Every structure is written in structure tokens, then in C-alpha cells.
Amino acid sequence: MDTQPQPQVQNPVSPIKKFWPYILGSFLIVLIGVGTGWLLTKNRGLSAVAPGAKNTAKVAGIEDTATFKDSAEGLLEEGGISGEGQYHLTRSGGVSQTVYLTSTSVDLSAFVGKKVKVWGQTLSARKAGWLMDVGKVQVVE
Numbered sequence: 001m002d003t004q005p006q007p008q009v010q011n012p013v014s015p016i017k018k019f020w021p022y023i024l025g026s027f028l029i030v031l032i033g034v035g036t037g038w039l040l041t042k043n044r045g046l047s048a049v050a051p052g053a054k055n056t057a058k059v060a061g062i063e064d065t066a067t068f069k070d071s072a073e074g075l076l077e078e079g080g081i082s083g084e085g086q087y088h089l090t091r092s093g094g095v096s097q098t099v100y101l102t103s104t105s106v107d108l109s110a111f112v113g114k115k116v117k118v119w120g121q122t123l124s125a126r127k128a129g130w131l132m133d134v135g136k137v138q139v140v141e
Helices: 015-044
Strands: 053-055 059-062 070-078 087-090 099-102 115-123 131-139
Touching: 070 099, 070 131, 099 115
Parallel strands: 099 131
Antiparallel strands: 053 059, 059 131, 070 087, 070 115, 087 099, 115 131
16 A cells, blocks of 8 residues: 655644734833833923923913013903903903913913913904913913
8 A cells, every 4th residue: 555645734823823922012112102201201290381381380381582572461361252362361441451362382271360471472363452372471469
């Protein structure tokens, strides 16, 4: 009897088993990167404030006098007018002297109810007499 050797059948390796070390390695790299970023921002006390910004209990914002050259002083209160601004400054002289405020770089909510001076850039408005994008705010009293 002439027996021919039977061909050996190799078990096919599934793609998941073949690439699982690469998948696991990629996942670990992403996890380490996110963890490192979180630790660095937590340890340095960084917050979501624009680069170059200054934040203290009395002053917040960016020291950019070229961009934020307009200023006004008054009592900071919540509320805009007809969708323009989220806050406003109540100033002496009546309603016509109100400055409506928005800000792309300062959290104005921390200063509500305080007399402040703001520096910003005047924006065009439809309803507000004066609409300003605030870049810096300082407590006066």
C-alpha cells in the first residue's frame, strides 16, 4: 500500500487574534496621552482661559490694549437686549448710557453685581446702543 502523506491543515488565524497586540497598544497609547494631559492641567491649575489671560479675584482677561481699546465703567448685571449681549453695564445717565456686553475670553458671571471697569472691542449692533466684546474686566469697588 502506497500511502501518500496527508497535507497538514493549518489553523487559520483570525484577524482579531493576529492584530490584537496592535489594537491593545494603540488603545494604551491613547489612554496614556489622555491621562498625562489631565494630570498636567490638574497639577498646574490651568483653566479654560485664553492664552495670555490674567485671572485674579479682582482682574480677569487679556492684556491686549491694541485689540481691546474701548473701556467703560459701571455695575455689571445679567441680561442683554433683543439677543444682543448676555450682560450689561448700568451707568449713570440713564438707560441710554447702558453698555451691553458679551465676551469670548472672560467669564463675566463671576463679576455680576460688582462695580467694574471693562476693556473691549465695540461691535456693531441692531438694538443695543453700545455692544462690546469684553477682553478684560477689573473690579473697581
